[in-house]
Amino acid sequence: MTASRRHPSLLAALAGVVAAAVGFAVAELVAAFVAPGASPLFAAGAGVVDVVPAPLKEWAIATFGTADKVVLLGTMGVVLAAGAALAGWLELRRPPTGAVLLGAVGAVGAVVAATRPGSSPAWALPTLVGVAAAVLLLRAEVGTLRGPAEVARPDGAARADDPASGAGPWTAAGSGRPGLDRRRFLLVTGLAAAAGVVALATSRAVSAGSRAVTAAREALRLPAPSVTAPAVPAGADLGVPGLAPYVTPNDDFYRIDTALRVPQVDPDTWTLRVSGLVDEPFELTLAELLALPLVEHHLTLTCVSNSVGGDLVGNALWLGYPVRELLARAGVQDGADMVLSTSADGWTASTPLEVLQDEERACLLAVGMNGEPLPAEHGFPARLVVPGLYGYVSATKWVTELEVTTFADDVAYWSTRGWSERGPIKLASRIDTPRASTSVDAGEVTVAGVAWAQHTGIEAVEVRVDDGPWETATLAETVGPDTWRQWSYAWDADAGDHRLTVRATDADGQVQTSDVAAPAPDGASGWHEVDVRVG
Known part of the structure; x- marks a missing residue:
C-alpha cells in the first residue's frame, strides 16, 4: 500500500492522540474543582504504583533514584498515547470500536480514582467528563476522514466508498483523496487542541490550592524550641570536595514516596487524630501543635530502598513534638504494640509502639526542617521522624492520624507487599x-x-x-x-x-x-x- 493510501489511517491515529489529550485537559479542569487527587493521570499513576510488584519498584528506584516518578509518568504518557492512536485507527477502520476503547479505559480510570484512599465517588467525575469529551471529539475528527458517503456494511467490512479501503467513488472538495476532507480535519483538530490548551491553563489557574499552601507555608513562623539541639561541632564537616555535607540542604534531601503529586495540605484545616487502643482519643490542630513545647534534634533518615553505596540517605535538623507525649496524653491501652500512621494521601506505616514510647529516642511529630517549615515535598505541615528505623515504617509525611493498634490486627502499605514489619536500620x-x-x-x-x-x-x-x-x-x-x-x-x-x-x-x-x-x-x-x- 502506498503512503497516500495509508495517510487517512495516520491522520486517524493523530485524531486519537489529540482527542485523548483534550480529554485529559478537560478532566484536569474538572479535577481542579473536585479535588487535585481526582486527576485521572495521577490517580491512575497511584494505582499503578500500588499494584506494581516490589521487585519492579526496587529496580525503578535503583535505576532512576528520585526521578522514578517522572519516569513512571513519562512511561504512562507514552503508553496512553499509543493506546489513543490505536483507538483513532480502530475508529476509522471499525467504528465505533475506537470510541468504545476510549470509553472502557475511561471507565476503569473512573473506578480507580473513586476507590483511592481518601477519595469519594465524586472523584470519578473528572475522568467521566474527560472521556466523554474525548469520545465526542474522536467521533467528530474521524468523521471528517470518513466522509458523508460512507455507510458500514452489516458485516463490518468497508464499502467501496470507504476511504479506509483505499478506494471510493467520490472525492472531498480540495482534498484530492476519497472521503478525506483535510481542511475540516485540520480545523476540528486544531480547534480541539486549542480548547485543550485553554482547559489545561484554566485548570492551573483554578487550582489555587497549591499556591495557597505555598503562601501559608511561607507566612508560617516556627516558634523557638523549648529544647535546642546541640550545635554542630566544628570538626563534624571535613569539607572534602565530593563528600556529602554533614547537614543535607532541604533542596538536596532525598525524596522517596508513593505520591505522584505532592499533597497540598491546608495548614489551617489540618489536624492530627490520635485514636485506636487509647483511653482518650483526641485531635490536634497545627496552631495547638505549635503552641506545645517543641524540641530540636539532629537525625539522619534512610530509605529502605537505598542500595549499598546509595544516596537515599540524608541528615537534617528537625523541630517537633515528642510522639511519646502525644501517646501519653491519649493513654495507651494494654495489648497495643504498634502505631499505624496515615498520610493525607492514604499511605500508611506501622511503627513499633515501644520505639515511639522510648524516652531515649527523639521520635518527633516534626514541623520544621533545617530551620524552616517543612517543605511540601517533605511533609508540610507535619510528618514523623524516628531514629533507627527505615522510613517505610516510620517517616510518614503529611501525617493525619496515629492509630494505636497491634501488628496482629493491622498492616501498613509496605507490610502487605513483602517487606518486614519493623525495619531497623542496618549498619x-x-x-x-x-x-x-x-x-x-x-x-x-x-x-x-x-x-x-x-x-x-x-x-x-x-x-x-x-x-x-x-x-x-x-x-x-x-x-x-x-x-x-x-x-x-x-x-x-x-x-x-x-x-x-x-x-x-x-x-x-x-x-x-x-x-x-x-x-x-x-x-x-x-x-x-x-x-x-x-x-
Whole structure:
C-alpha cells in the first residue's frame, strides 16, 4: 500500500492522540474543582504504583533514584498515547470500536480514582467528563476522514466508498483523496487542541490550592524550641570536595514516596487524630501543635530502598513534638504494640509502639526542617521522624492520624507487599570520593565518605586497598548517635587500577557485614567498593 493510501489511517491515529489529550485537559479542569487527587493521570499513576510488584519498584528506584516518578509518568504518557492512536485507527477502520476503547479505559480510570484512599465517588467525575469529551471529539475528527458517503456494511467490512479501503467513488472538495476532507480535519483538530490548551491553563489557574499552601507555608513562623539541639561541632564537616555535607540542604534531601503529586495540605484545616487502643482519643490542630513545647534534634533518615553505596540517605535538623507525649496524653491501652500512621494521601506505616514510647529516642511529630517549615515535598505541615528505623515504617509525611493498634490486627502499605514489619536500620558506610570509575593522580589521595548506625552511633571506619590490610580511617566529630558520621583516609596511591573498600563498626562493637543482601525485605547490606585508576 502506498503512503497516500495509508495517510487517512495516520491522520486517524493523530485524531486519537489529540482527542485523548483534550480529554485529559478537560478532566484536569474538572479535577481542579473536585479535588487535585481526582486527576485521572495521577490517580491512575497511584494505582499503578500500588499494584506494581516490589521487585519492579526496587529496580525503578535503583535505576532512576528520585526521578522514578517522572519516569513512571513519562512511561504512562507514552503508553496512553499509543493506546489513543490505536483507538483513532480502530475508529476509522471499525467504528465505533475506537470510541468504545476510549470509553472502557475511561471507565476503569473512573473506578480507580473513586476507590483511592481518601477519595469519594465524586472523584470519578473528572475522568467521566474527560472521556466523554474525548469520545465526542474522536467521533467528530474521524468523521471528517470518513466522509458523508460512507455507510458500514452489516458485516463490518468497508464499502467501496470507504476511504479506509483505499478506494471510493467520490472525492472531498480540495482534498484530492476519497472521503478525506483535510481542511475540516485540520480545523476540528486544531480547534480541539486549542480548547485543550485553554482547559489545561484554566485548570492551573483554578487550582489555587497549591499556591495557597505555598503562601501559608511561607507566612508560617516556627516558634523557638523549648529544647535546642546541640550545635554542630566544628570538626563534624571535613569539607572534602565530593563528600556529602554533614547537614543535607532541604533542596538536596532525598525524596522517596508513593505520591505522584505532592499533597497540598491546608495548614489551617489540618489536624492530627490520635485514636485506636487509647483511653482518650483526641485531635490536634497545627496552631495547638505549635503552641506545645517543641524540641530540636539532629537525625539522619534512610530509605529502605537505598542500595549499598546509595544516596537515599540524608541528615537534617528537625523541630517537633515528642510522639511519646502525644501517646501519653491519649493513654495507651494494654495489648497495643504498634502505631499505624496515615498520610493525607492514604499511605500508611506501622511503627513499633515501644520505639515511639522510648524516652531515649527523639521520635518527633516534626514541623520544621533545617530551620524552616517543612517543605511540601517533605511533609508540610507535619510528618514523623524516628531514629533507627527505615522510613517505610516510620517517616510518614503529611501525617493525619496515629492509630494505636497491634501488628496482629493491622498492616501498613509496605507490610502487605513483602517487606518486614519493623525495619531497623542496618549498619552501613559509603565512599563518596573518589567516585567509582574515576582517575586520580599518584601520591596522597583523600578517600572520604559517611557511615551511619542511627541511634547506636559509629565507633570506627576502616578502608582496604585491593586485598591489603584494613586501615583505620579518621572519624569526624558528630552531634550524636542519631546522625551519620564523616570519615577520611589518606591513601598513598600507586599507579595502576585499584579497588577501595570500606566497612564500619558501631558503638556496640558490631562490624558491618560483608554479606550482600538486596534492599527487600529489610534493607541492603554488604561493603561498598569503588574501582579507581591511578595515573
